Amino acid sequence: MILKSIYIENFRNHKQRFFEFKDGINLVLGKNASGKTNLLEAIYFCICGKSFKARDVNLINFESDYFKLEASIFQNDFEYKVFCYVDRLSQKRIMINEKKVNKLSELIEKFKFVYFEPDSTELIKQDPKVRRRFLDMEVAKIYPHMIKTFQDYQKALMSRNAFLKSYDKKDIIDVYDVELSKLGYQIAKKREETIKKLSEATKQVWYEVFEDKSTIDLVYRPSIESSSQEEYYNQLKKQFEKDLNFGFTTKGVHRDDFDVLINQKSAKEYASEGQIKLACIAIYLASAKLFERSVLLLDDIFSELDDEKRKNVLGLCRDYQAIITSAEEKESLISAGLIKDDINLVQL
Ligand SMILES: Nc1ncnc2c1ncn2[C@@H]1O[C@H](COP(=O)(O)OP(=O)(O)O)[C@@H](O)[C@H]1O
Ligand SMILES: [Mg+2]
Structure with missing residues (x-):
């Protein structure tokens, strides 16, 4: 499975953002509190139909009454468009290719992923x-x-x-x-x-x-x-x-x-x-x-790893689609030889 893109509206600190990802390694860089974990949480929501840590309404941007997510996921050359909507009246709608998802287990059965966070x-x-x-x-x-x-x-x-x-x-x-x-x-x-x-x-x-x-x-x-x-x-x-x-x-x-x-x-x-x-x-x-073909969502996986181990982790991730967040400066990652041409950089 490959996550091609996600459109995010009023989800946590992201008001309106569109992110594109490619196969292989995607490195999401941003300062502390810039919304890196929130981006992974939005992706997680599209794959699982819920957050890994918070109730649905808490995911809505403080200044808004709803959030909306639209993800494009490819599996065996077939495109799944996942749509999620939650509002403050606890209305929740999840659809795959315009068909309502009734049980969240339908999503888990379809999409394979691994989510790693510091916790x-x-x-x-x-x-x-x-x-x-x-x-x-x-x-x-x-x-x-x-x-x-x-x-x-x-x-x-x-x-x-x-x-x-x-x-x-x-x-x-x-x-x-x-x-x-x-x-x-x-x-x-x-x-x-x-x-x-x-x-x-x-x-x-x-x-x-x-x-x-x-x-x-x-x-x-x-x-x-x-x-x-x-x-x-x-x-x-x-x-x-x-x-x-x-x-x-x-x-x-x-x-x-x-x-x-x-x-x-x-x-x-x-x-x-x-x-x-x-x-x-x-x-x-x-x-x-x-x-086969899981998407790896790796939040802050680099912290506490030396450059050699970071390189090896990236080497393994090349066989998958990995979305990796880091609070490090781009320049320091380049000088450590970690950023190569085949990496898709997403700056928050
Ligand atoms: N529902 C929300 N509405 C608006 N902002 C939020 C909401 N929930 C969390 N935030 C903000 O998101 C920021 C943290 O984002 P996070 O993704 O954890 O950052 P990091 O890049 O460090 O992983 C904090 O500034 C927090 O106040
Ligand atoms: Mg974080």
Whole structure:
């Protein structure tokens, strides 16, 4: 997929702007608070139908009552025109080629992208919920039908938890155990496969881009270890008394996690800030390797990287369409040999 252009009207600090991008590397340069992250947020909105951090109305320019975005995205020689509109009365319209988008998952199924921001180191530092969300996005990109499985699991989990709290109805809980085991086992298998692929790709990036001698591994930590649906079911059943005491389901894929190991040691526990940042960049770039023709949105990826690593990151990005922001001066990037003729410069 290639993002050809985006027209932005009243989105955050951008009143009326039109940006064109090319395949390969696009470098967006601008001072602090000039709207670099806001531009990536606008692109993200067109691809996902929502922001990565804020409610829709907060994206409207302070002095306006609405925002409008129009993106032109090419995929397999076909042009998708994505139109987004949000106003202060919470009216929201998203259309692809003039056809209304009813579910945001329609967008995720269509457009593949990777978004990296400085906060992305939370992937290692934060609690398991952050990693599960990331992992499930990766799973959904490879297996779009899994989006429904995730939703069905959440519904079945909530129902089971409700029954655990209402003592008199606990005899019919088995219906939910069967359903949870079926969905949970499917999710666990897909997560396991995806982590394996992601781990291999991360290793490649780690050596190629960072030329790091240490090892990196991503290891899936399932809450229930099982090699069949039946085994998953039996383990869920074993927890029944405990679940009844707690009033919720204490084991299952909603409790899964994965570890990032550097030199076989947990990065969360032992790695330095710098190593954590490199590991996260490697994982996000690896995610791009897994999906052909993803668009890379890389916010402020250069900070804390030396010129050698910056060059290597750019080298990898040449195989994709990358939109990279930086607050550095153009002159200093030129003198470091980072800006070549094939880079499309966008000055904010
Ligand atoms: N809804 C909004 N309307 C107008 N300006 C906004 C809105 N939301 C944020 N801003 C402004 O956008 C600027 C930050 O833009 P940002 O994209 O984060 O900059 P950077 O180039 O540093 O990434 C700030 O000056 C902020 O006040
Ligand atoms: Mg920014």
